[in-house]
Amino acid sequence: MRLNRFLAAAGVASRRKCDELIATGRVTINGRVCTDFSTQPDERDHVKVDGKLVHAERTLTIAMHKPAGFVSTHGDPHARDTIFDLLPQKFPRLFNIGRLDAQSEGLLLLTNDGDLAQQLTHPRHKVEKEYEVVLDRAWDNALGQKLLRGIVLDGKRARISRLHSIGPTRLRVVLHQGLNQQIRRMFYAVGYEVKRLVRVRVGNLRLGSLPRGEWRMLTKDELGILTRPQKIAGGRDRR
Numbered sequence: 001m002r003l004n005r006f007l008a009a010a011g012v013a014s015r016r017k018c019d020e021l022i023a024t025g026r027v028t029i030n031g032r033v034c035t036d037f038s039t040q041p042d043e044r045d046h047v048k049v050d051g052k053l054v055h056a057e058r059t060l061t062i063a064m065h066k067p068a069g070f071v072s073t074h075g076d077p078h079a080r081d082t083i084f085d086l087l088p089q090k091f092p093r094l095f096n097i098g099r100l101d102a103q104s105e106g107l108l109l110l111t112n113d114g115d116l117a118q119q120l121t122h123p124r125h126k127v128e129k130e131y132e133v134v135l136d137r138a139w140d141n142a143l144g145q146k147l148l149r150g151i152v153l154d155g156k157r158a159r160i161s162r163l164h165s166i167g168p169t170r171l172r173v174v175l176h177q178g179l180n181q182q183i184r185r186m187f188y189a190v191g192y193e194v195k196r197l198v199r200v201r202v203g204n205l206r207l208g209s210l211p212r213g214e215w216r217m218l219t220k221d222e223l224g225i226l227t228r229p230q231k232i233a234g235g236r237d238r239r
Contacts, residue, residue, distance in 0.1 A: 001040055001041075001056075002037065002038060002039070002040055003018075003022060003027065003029075003034065003036070003037060003038075003039045003040070003041060003047075004018040004019050004022060004037060004114070005114060005115060006040075006041055006047065006054075006056055007021065007022075007027070007047075007049065007054060007114075008112065008113065008114025008115070008117075009056055009057055009058075009059055009112055009113065009114070010054045010055060010056050010057050010092075010112070011057055011092045011093030011094065011095075011112045012049055012054060012093075013095075013114075014095060014114050014117055014118070015114025015115060015117070015118055016114070016118065018114065019037065021049055022034065022035055022037060023035060026049055026050050027047065027048070027049055028047070028048045028051075029041055029045050029046070029047050029048075030045055030046050031046070043056075057092035057093075057112055058092070059111075059112060059113045060091070060092060060094065060111065060112055060113075060217065061109065061110070061111040061112075061113055061116060061217070061218045061223060062087075062094070062109070062110050062111070062215050062216060062217050062218065063107060063108075063109055063205065063207075063210060063215065063216055063218055063222075064083060064086065064107075064108045064109075064110060064210075064214070064215040065105070065106065065107065065108075065207060065210040065211060065212050065213060065214055065215070066083055066100050066104070066105055066106060066107075066108045067105060067212045067213045068102070068103050068104065068105050069081055069102060069103070070082060070083050070085070070086070070102065071083070071102045072096050072099040072100055072101075072108065073099075074095075083096065083108065083110070086213060086215065087110075087215065092112050093112065094110040094111060094112050095110065095111070095112070095117065096108055096109070096110050097109040097110065097111060097116070097117050097120050097121060097202075098120070098121060098129070098178055098202075099178075100197075100199060101180075101181050101184070103197070104197040104198070104199070105196070105197065105198045105199070105212065106131070106132075106197075106198040106199030106200055106207055107199045107200060107201065107202055107205070107206070107207040107210075108199070109202060109205075109218075109226075110215075116223070116226075116227070119227060120202065120203065120226070120227075121178070123176075123177075126176045127176070127202065127203045128161070128174050128175070128176060128201070128202075128203060129174070129175050129176075129178070129199060129201065129202055130172065130173070130174050130175075130199070130200050130201035130202075131172070131173045131174075131175070131183060131197055131198060131199050131200065132166070132170065132171075132172060132173075132196075132197075132198045132200055133170065133171045133172075133173050133183060133187070133194055133196070133197055134169055134170050134194070134195045134196035134197075135169045135170075135171070135187065135192045135193070135194060135195060136169070136192060136193040136194075136195050137169060137192070138168045138169055139165055139168065139169060139171060139192070141165065143190045143191075144163055146190055147159075147160040147163065147186055147187075147190065148160060148161075148162075148163070151186050151189050151190075153179055153182065153185055153186070153189075154179070154180075156179065158177060158179050158182050158185070158186055159176075159177065160173055160174070160175060160183075160186065161174045161175060161176050162174040169195075183197060184197065202226070203225075203226050203227070203228075204225045204226060204228055205218075205222060205225060205226045
């Protein structure tokens with residue numbers, strides 16, 4: 001296992017951040033600074049970051065049904081509840097793949113596998129995220145085109161990839177992007193307030209029947225499904 005993957009698997013940071021740690025000479029192996037990304041430490045080596053010994057952890061990826069009221073962060077001095085409060089203390093250090101804002105619910109993936117996190121979050125992979133949205137009043141289908149074309153948020157054009165109605169005030173929304181509170185802000189821009197937002201799918205993995213506030217480990221088969229190229233059924237649904 002290459003050095004950056006070793007560090008990411010140990011829960012030090014994402015693989016990209018581990019690359020920075022290696023490049024800036026903050027990593028040592030058996031007392032010597034190592035800036036060679038191709039180095040593959042074994043179980044006998046003493047790997048340290050900033051002088052602190054790193055122990056390789058088993059790779060772990062879990063699915064969580066995030067409840068409303070919990071923030072997606074390790075530490076927020078203003079937050080009473082974080083998603084990590086829902087996990088056993090014995091777990092290795094995990095980081096969440098993407099975020100859900102405090103009042104949003106649904107599928108959230110957490111891992112110490114930096115490669116998996118990179119694959120699911122990098123824009124070039126265009127991993128879909130699907131949400132159920134409940135609005136404050138009946139949806140006007142004519143506004144769908146505006147959301148599909150995009151709305152400028154913070155200097156960037158935010159787009160919804162697909163959407164369709166599943167009830168007078170309920171819609172299914174699919175995104176490839178992950179801008180801060182993108183769905184809430186886009187609907188607000190066309191005159192609606194999002195009353196409830198639930199992520200029901202990431203890539204090919206669905207939330208399913210996982211109870212709110214609970215988590216489970218992903219199986220090997222599920223990890224394979226998660227990283228498998230997605231099959232997009234049909235074009236944009238503009239209803």
